[in-house]
Amino acid sequence: MKILFVHQNFPGQFPHLAPALAKRGHEVLALTDEKNERTGPVKTVRYKAPEPVQTNGVLGRSYSNHAERGLLAARGARALRDRHGFTPDLIIGHTGWGETLFLREIWPDARLLVYAELMYRTRGHDVGFDPEIHPDSDEGRFMTVARSAHLIQGIVQADAAIAPTAYQADSFPPELRKKITVIHDGIDTSRVKPDSNAWLELPDGQRLDAGDEVISFVSRSLEPYRGFHIFMRALPQVLAARPEAQVVLVGGDGASYGGLPRNAKSWKDVMLAELGDRLDPDRVHFVGRLRYPDYLALIQLARVHCYLTYPFVLSWSLTEALAAGGYVVASDTAPVRELIKDGQNGRLVPFFDVPALSDALIRGLQGDPEAERLRQAARQTILEGYDLHRHSLPRQIEWVESFDPMR
The missing domain is CATH 3.40.50.2000 (Glycogen Phosphorylase B;)
Incomplete structure (x- = not known):
């Protein structure tokens, strides 16, 4: 043809x-x-x-x-x-x-x-x-x-x-x-796969390795449609409970879906103003949009990957995090439930429940005894239906x- x-x-x-x-x-x-x-x-x-x-x-x-x-x-x-x-x-x-x-x-x-x-x-x-x-x-x-x-x-x-x-x-x-x-x-699972040797150098020169207490959050733009405001509000409790934790946020400062805030240049500015000194800037890293190899290394090394979304288009980043064997904490919203079953291949929390999200992230960082089983099941989900x-x-x-x- x-x-x-x-x-x-x-x-x-x-x-x-x-x-x-x-x-x-x-x-x-x-x-x-x-x-x-x-x-x-x-x-x-x-x-x-x-x-x-x-x-x-x-x-x-x-x-x-x-x-x-x-x-x-x-x-x-x-x-x-x-x-x-x-x-x-x-x-x-x-x-x-x-x-x-x-x-x-x-x-x-x-x-x-x-x-x-x-x-x-x-x-x-x-x-x-x-x-x-x-x-x-x-x-x-x-x-x-x-x-x-x-x-x-x-x-x-x-x-x-x-x-x-x-x-x-x-x-x-x-x-x-x-x-x-x-x-x-x-998802090309021959490329997007677990890697126990994955590492990433941050813009400030700090190196993160697989096994470190790292939370990854990925969105084309850091905006409410992808739960950015909910994730940010969960961080103070997480950082207080896990003093070694590092948080890496990937995404631009614009708005891909829901529009920019009325009284600020970006949703990042809105949330930083709201949270103030409750966030440690040395442990919360905004890296913008990464080259694909660096992004892949991040989701491979992260101890916890967080994915939140309105009932909307599902992001490739979720399927890739699962393919990489990620321990995923995600929003209990309809598009996510199609891939993740709570306690079977990931953890789901109500989208607006900030304390529940904090608790789930802390649980993943401190060592969920079910983590390895969930990681294997996450990858198997992609291998069996999305490869x-x-x-x-x-x-x-x-x-x-x-x-x-x-x-």
Whole structure:
């Protein structure tokens, strides 16, 4: 087949699938934003990057911006068709940014498959979950409905969709859920694995080794959606109880999902101001975004890995921490419960229960007698259902090739 991947940050969720399909003899091409600086695993072409759309009303702004990106992606697709004679049998795209909205008009005969990451919901998910940070309101729910428009349109147009977890697939209404196949992106367990010799040098020159009392916390951005405020509030009790403990937080100071605070530059500034001298700056290390080898070393050496999240998209960092044989203390929220069973392959605590989180972190640091069993079970969870080469990639390839018109 001729296969076109469309993703503004390609390879995005497709770093393994795209080259695997090329190796199987398919002609694979990717279309991405001209500002995307990532190196693609297959031949890549670019469309003009969109500028933010200015609209009078806030409700239409989300759809306008996503539709504008879709328009520019479609123009790039049209150039592929008209100038280069490229006509795909299959298009694989991500619905999140609107890039697939108009591709049917360029290639009406191509099959369209989409990555359905999450459907925004007004109740039962992230909206209204944390009233302290995001107070529930009619207006907030109106915005959520408006932000869902391009996602609904994208999956309605598609022949089929894929989602990485059942929780994420189930966020879509039943009439759309039936289009979605659940296949996780996959974890390369030959690379992400336990390492008793792992070590990391911090920016201040301090070296951390496997066996040290280290807590790791990883998020693309340090923000409430990933429980940053809850984690920070748990630290004073942990540091007081474990004087040798070191805490390493990985993540940027921006906001990836929920927005920045109104009266501060970052959520880190908010929490440092709140906690003041209850935190020892020599033991709490903000390292920003690490190179992947350093990040991997951190989750391998950490005695405890903490992962908290709203009911929202599941992070790769959780699956990788489990694959590395991590002792994971996580929030008892729906996306996490799909992977972790409390006392079987990790420890779960209620998201907002700061004392319970502190106690669980202290328990892990001081030597939980069940730690080794939990670590082995954590890795086994990934090996049995989320391993890239044993499970995810073969299933993804089979799913894609089931749409081969010659099959």
